[in-house]
Amino acid sequence: MIKVLHVVTRLNVGGLTTFLMNYYKHIDRSRIKFDFVAIDTGQKHAYHDQFEKFGGKVFYMPSQFVQRGTFFVKLLRNGNYSVVHCHIEVQSGIYLLLAKLTGVPVRISHAHWSRENNGFQNRVLKFLLNRVVTLRAGASNIAIEAVVGKDYSTNSRVIHNAVDLEHFKFDESVRKHYRKSFNFGDNIIIGFVGRLTHQKNILFIIEILNTLVKQRDDIRLLVVGDGEDGSLFKKEIEDRDLAPFIYWLRERSDINELMNAMDILLLPSHYEGLPLVAVEAQAASLHVIASENVTRQVNLSSFISYEPIDIGSEFLWSKAIESIGKDYLRHSTTDVLTKAGFNIKEEAKNLLNLYENLVNGS
Missing domain, CATH: 3.40.50.2000 (Glycogen Phosphorylase B;)
Known part of the structure; x- marks a missing residue:
């Protein structure tokens, strides 16, 4: 079974959480398992119980940055994940770097916003991201380009925000x-x-x-x-x-x-x-x-x-x-x-095939 760790900031009500829930509800969970890691807010996130109901584990990283990195590395070493799938725009580069150093073979950045920020910090993070990612993905081509840049956006994959x-x-x-x-x-x-x-x-x-x-x-x-x-x-x-x-x-x-x-x-x-x-x-x-x-x-x-x-x-x-x-x-x-590719029953099959092909190197 393939184990995927999804990295998010929150698992509260919103488009990203709904996206993850839609796919996890409809994917073949006998062949793949999703876990989730979010930043601790001091209380259980709104969708915590729903994800665990479908067999996923939910982890909370400390809000303090250095402690968060230590927690994340320990989670990767103990979790035996084949895939780390990050949903936090250019900041994904930090987590995917840690995933690469820990030996996770498949590292996915997933863009959900189309807002491009070319400030110095974001340019550094974008540079890092493009050197540690193995698949650039996103909700749309414009979202992918905003996160990874135009030069890298052609080598990418749109994963539709499909619904039931x-x-x-x-x-x-x-x-x-x-x-x-x-x-x-x-x-x-x-x-x-x-x-x-x-x-x-x-x-x-x-x-x-x-x-x-x-x-x-x-x-x-x-x-x-x-x-x-x-x-x-x-x-x-x-x-x-x-x-x-x-x-x-x-x-x-x-x-x-x-x-x-x-x-x-x-x-x-x-x-x-x-x-x-x-x-x-x-x-x-x-x-x-x-x-x-x-x-x-x-x-x-x-x-x-x-x-x-x-x-x-x-x-x-x-x-x-x-x-x-x-x-x-x-x-x-x-x-x-x-x-158009927005039927979750079909797109969940496509996502499973994508994970399996990436893990198997095909």
Whole structure:
């Protein structure tokens, strides 16, 4: 059996954790075992128990850097891992160097963001990464290039942010039940799912909502998630008297059902690698309006469109929302998403084959 150690910063609610969970749930666990190592926050991470339920072990490294390195080397020496798979952008180079020195044969860097930083420290880390990695991977080509650089990005592998298409498939009965439960009525429900951070540009959604409610009274915003900008988000809501128009559910496990109840999903991010939530929404036949900064590699169906996020463009988003409305036909996207490589049942097989080929040297 192949043993893979995934290196992350957190195993809390978010796109990366969902990505790992999707693959581990659907991969053949009789042939491969995933373990996970994250940075200690003083408490058990949200997905700890779920990963252990599927047979994986979860380890926590000390937050102090030198102690973290010592812990990581000891973990590698005792774990008998064939693969170390790192998900922390250019910082992966440090862990993959330790993996190389410890004798781990397969060392994968996996890029999830498209934000490139060419500061001195990042250039050093990128230089290191490209000399200790054995496979450069990522959610998209643009994410890979941002982490390893253009010169190395051609020798790489995209691992799709695939989802369980059946789990997210649109169900009219679920939609009616959830809309009734939340008393949505005939309102147009615009949604946001993700962490409340600068990256996700959550305050821009407030601008869009503020523009819409001045024109009509049948708009509501459903926010699912929390994060470091949560207090700023709350203050903006209060300052603009928008609380009556917002449902803020924070972290939830029923994202698929909530997407059934939504009419439009907003993704105004400043940058993304390949946003898993956009794939999930299209699997639910939910129309996504995405920032022009979001890669076109997530343009998978007729249920997505793009708008700019510069100053004043909230009016363009408002017009797009009004144009789309809530009465469009939500037909199945299973075939088109499977063909594009986003069906987790197929992609989990491909990932297993990739690991086995790398370990066996083929």
